[in-house]
Amino acid sequence: MNYIILISLLFSTLFSATTNAQDVIRIGSKKFTESYLLAEIMAQKIENETNLKVERKFGLGGTLICYEALKNGEIDIYPEYSGTALKTLIKTDKDLNFKQMNVSLIKNSNILFLEPFGFNNTYALAMRSEQAKKLNIKTYSDLIKFPKLRFHFSYEFIKRPDGWLALKKRYGFTPDDKAVGMEHSLSYEAIKSGDTDVIDSYSTDAKIAAFNLKVLKDDLAFFPHYFGAPLVYQNTLKSHPQLKSIINALKNKINDATMQKLNSQVEIDKISIPHVAKDFLKTLNPQLTSKTNIQNNLWKNLLIRTIEHLKLTFLSVFLAIIIGIPLGILMHRIVILRKPIMYLTGMAQTIPSIALLALMIPIFGIGFKPALIALLIYALLPIVRNTYLGLAEIPIKTIEAANGIGLRPSKRLRFVELPLAFPAILAGIKTSAVINIGTATLAAFIGAGGLGEPIITGLALNDTNLILQGAIPAALLAILIEFGLSYLETKLSWKNK
Structure with a gap:
């Protein structure tokens, strides 16, 4: 009963806790250079011209992830392309202009395009x-x-x-x-x-x-135009009507040559995206005083991402322990439940992690919550299995001795069976923790942050140093957790002897 109450409290706290995002504008991007750049330009423009806080949700997995996040109000704006909207979002072969597309987008998804940036990235x-x-x-x-x-x-x-x-x-x-x-x-x-x-x-x-x-020349004119433009959640414009004029001021300010030059500054000259965005906005308004802090403090960023990563990993494993150990006990006590529980927890492991994260979006949106639920599902199997095996391997004579001194099943479980099964249970927890350290890097695809963020950005920019800023700390964390829990397992096993 106490377990049920604890689980209920944890989940109710998790899903009822909502950030007061009234004065926060969440800007998303896809995971390629141009999308990062356009999103950063819009973010800095909003920061420069309003008192609103901007939260950057960059490097989301792809078009459908960005679209679902925008439609569900998880982000407020992201850069999109007219041809993508026609074929993927509206699903039509008609050559619609932005005004015609907005009729469909507002009706079906409560989103709309603002004025185009001015380039065609076909x-x-x-x-x-x-x-x-x-x-x-x-x-x-x-x-x-x-x-x-x-x-x-x-x-x-x-x-x-x-x-x-x-x-x-x-x-x-x-x-x-x-x-x-x-x-x-x-x-x-x-x-x-x-x-x-x-x-x-x-x-x-x-x-x-x-x-x-x-x-090469598209001699049959297969591809439509892909005019870049901001795609916005309509409720955001109702809450912050000033955003429309601020973002629309970018109308036709970025032609094909300018966009290619901005991309080149990032990919070829290796200038950071915030610096490129700041310099571009300065060309539009030489008197501009930027409010955006673009100092790249490596150690500060590493600390923030590591904390995000550990929070995601440890909370998911903690919830898996609370749920998994009782499930393992049920498997041991009730024979008919063994196959269904093992089948369900095992089946979750067969789903590719990035697919599982994507499946969470329509239900839980993007960010911390869906990533936590996905990692919880991944962490269950080793804990459930090892709890069952640890209990099943206790010698029958030990159980008979406990019964012989009059221990009731609940007290026998608490004072005899669980202590004896604990080394096996701890081994399952260790496996889950190490697995989740690695899997949590993929959570950055749905805006959950952590050490996966520099890895994804580095892949998009082909920047090895940036990739290593996420990969090396994640590997070190996995090694530290492996050694730490192994040491704890050894100490507890010695004490039990």
């Missing part, structure tokens, strides 16, 4: 210039003549309605023309090193010129 297929020249490939149709070419595309491009599958059908590529998925930022390194022949690119990508790539 999809394109690119090759190394020397290879394209050698094979005389100028258009998408020319690719059909060379079935042995290797295609590597971003995961989203392969699956989206206006991506590879539809393009393949439109141009008549054969079933042998298969594409391999990889992170968009890494595809440039692959084509540069000769590990692939054709990649998907964006027309404003800085690396097209830097890597001397040839953008």
Whole structure:
């Protein structure tokens, strides 16, 4: 009964606790350079011209994650593209303008586009210039003549309605023309090193010129326009009507060349995104005094992310202990429950972690809560299984001796069985904790922060140093927890002897 009360209190506290976000604007972005940049430009503009606090939810997993987060009010604004909205959000083949798209978006999702930034970042297929020249490939149709070419595309491009599958059908590529998925930022390194022949690119990508790539002509005009524009939660504009004019001041201020230059400053010149955004806003208003603190304090950021990571990991494991140990006891006591409990907890482990995180979004939104629930589910199996095994391995003579001195089942469990099973239970807790340290890095895909944040940003920017700022601390945490719990396990085992 006490367990039920404790679990109820924990979950009611978790899900009833809502942040007072009345004066906080949450800006999201996808996980590629341009989206980070546009989101940071909007964030700094709001900070400079209002007293509102801006919370950055950058590097979210992809279009549908950003869209669901915006639709559910988990974020207030993020940069999107007209062609993506048409094909993926509205799901139409009609060529609608922004006003027409807003009619559908407001009706179905309570969101709308503000004025476009001014550039068209359409999809394109690119090759190394020397290879394209050698094979005389100028258009998408020319690719059909060379079935042995290797295609590597971003995961989203392969699956989206206006991506590879539809393009393949439109141009008549054969079933042998298969594409391999990889992170968009890494595809440039692959084509540069000769590990692939054709990649998907964006027309404003800085690396097209830097890597001397040839953008092929879309001779059947398959791709629509992809005009960049802010996509906003309508309730946010009702609460903060001044935001509309502030963001709309960016209308037509970023053309194709400017966007490619901004991307280049980040990807080629390795200037930080906040600095690039600040300098751009300064060009629009030379008298601007920036309110944004863009000092990059490595150790301070590392401490904040580590605390976020530990909070997410330890709370999920703690909840798994509270739920998992009673489930393990039930498995031991009630034979008919063994297979269902083991099946359900085991089945959760078969779901890919990023898929499980994505499944949480429609129910719990983005951020800490869905990440916590997903990690809790992952942590259950080792604890449940080891609790059951620890109890099952207690010698029958020990149980008979406890019964012989008159211990009731509850007291026998408390004073005899659980202490004897504790080393096995602790081993399960150790396994869950180490697993969750690694899995928690993926929680950054849904805006939960932690040490996964620099890893995801580093992957998007192809910045090894940034990746290591998350990967090394996460690995060290896993090692420390492994050794710490192993030491505790050894000490307790010695005391039991």
